[in-house]
Amino acid sequence: MQGRQAGTALLLLLAVVVAALPAPSLGWGVDGHLIICEIAQGRLSDAAAKAVNDLLPSGAGGNLSSLCSWADRVRFRYQWSAPLHFIDVPDNVCNYSYDRDCKDEEGVKGRCVAGAINNYTSQLLTYGSSSLSPSSKSSGQYNLTEALLFLSHFMGDIHQPLHCGFASDRGGNTIDVHWYRRKTVLHHVWDVNIIQTAEKDYYDEGAGEFVDALNKNITGAWSDKVQEWEECAKSQTACPDKYGSESIAAACNSAYKGVTEDSTLSDAYFGSRLPVVNLRLAQGGVRLAATLNRIFG
Numbered sequence: 001m002q003g004r005q006a007g008t009a010l011l012l013l014l015a016v017v018v019a020a021l022p023a024p025s026l027g028w029g030v031d032g033h034l035i036i037c038e039i040a041q042g043r044l045s046d047a048a049a050k051a052v053n054d055l056l057p058s059g060a061g062g063n064l065s066s067l068c069s070w071a072d073r074v075r076f077r078y079q080w081s082a083p084l085h086f087i088d089v090p091d092n093v094c095n096y097s098y099d100r101d102c103k104d105e106e107g108v109k110g111r112c113v114a115g116a117i118n119n120y121t122s123q124l125l126t127y128g129s130s131s132l133s134p135s136s137k138s139s140g141q142y143n144l145t146e147a148l149l150f151l152s153h154f155m156g157d158i159h160q161p162l163h164c165g166f167a168s169d170r171g172g173n174t175i176d177v178h179w180y181r182r183k184t185v186l187h188h189v190w191d192v193n194i195i196q197t198a199e200k201d202y203y204d205e206g207a208g209e210f211v212d213a214l215n216k217n218i219t220g221a222w223s224d225k226v227q228e229w230e231e232c233a234k235s236q237t238a239c240p241d242k243y244g245s246e247s248i249a250a251a252c253n254s255a256y257k258g259v260t261e262d263s264t265l266s267d268a269y270f271g272s273r274l275p276v277v278n279l280r281l282a283q284g285g286v287r288l289a290a291t292l293n294r295i296f297g
């Protein structure tokens with residue numbers, strides 16, 4: 001009896017310990033994805049907006065941003081999807097190569113965020129082509145609603161610099177730091193903390209004003225660069241490799257730079273890295289829209 005009680009107590013303790021462990025971080029936080037999808041929604045062509053509205057579940061009201069974190073919410077139910085949120089590059093290598101790096105831990109090729117973007121883009125290209133299926137939400141072999149939600153999420157993830165980070169620290173997930181006085185990991189600083197601090201300091205705690213500010217830059221200060229952001233080489237529909245290469249460069253030049261285990265990151269880091277986060281959120285939104293416009297155009 002005693003042994004059984006001790007066993008139960010141990011199990012309970014284990015459950016508490018497991019619950020207290022930080023969940024592995026798999027993407028921009030909810031606000032980062034929301035910001036990217038809000039920017040994209042406002043840039044959709046009529047044809048793309050119509051297709052998106054058709055593919056989204058009816059409760060979404062045609063609004064992509066409410067479902068851009070769906071892929072994170074299903075990562076336990078769809079365990080196969082976990083490696084699709086990121087790319088690991090070899091330690092201290094500041095470039096990315098699809099052939100070398102786009103694989104999961106078992107070495108299965110294409111199972112990384114860039115491969116996932118290519119895959120869901122090709123699935124969505126079957127939209128409207130099926131004469132077999134009575135519903136446009138499925139093209140027979142694919143669930144196009146899920147394909148749209150995955151693509152919209154992964155286009156965000158690939159723009160988070162530490163989603164194309166070093167393998168041994170899992171994109172900064174094993175680097176303990178303090179964000180001001182709070183204990184966290186470097187990856188989480190880039191997923192969540194920089195965005196939250198910006199919202200608190202500049203945007204009245206809200207993502208909406210953050211989106212407005214980025215949109216103002218997209219049509220203003222950055223307007224001469226937007227076309228280049230949108231373009232893919234060789235008339236590709238999606239070009240995630242370019243975004244992954246930019247991310248590992250930003251990870252080396254900005255996210256990892258000067259950070260060691262137990263660093264305290266505060267005003268100086270926030271002030272110098274926020275412009276990088278702003279740029280990546282804007283590029284993510286612009287490129288998600290451009291990709292959806294190409295798919296449904």
Ligand SMILES: [Zn+2]
Binds near residue numbers: 027028072085153157
């Ligand atoms: Zn993710």
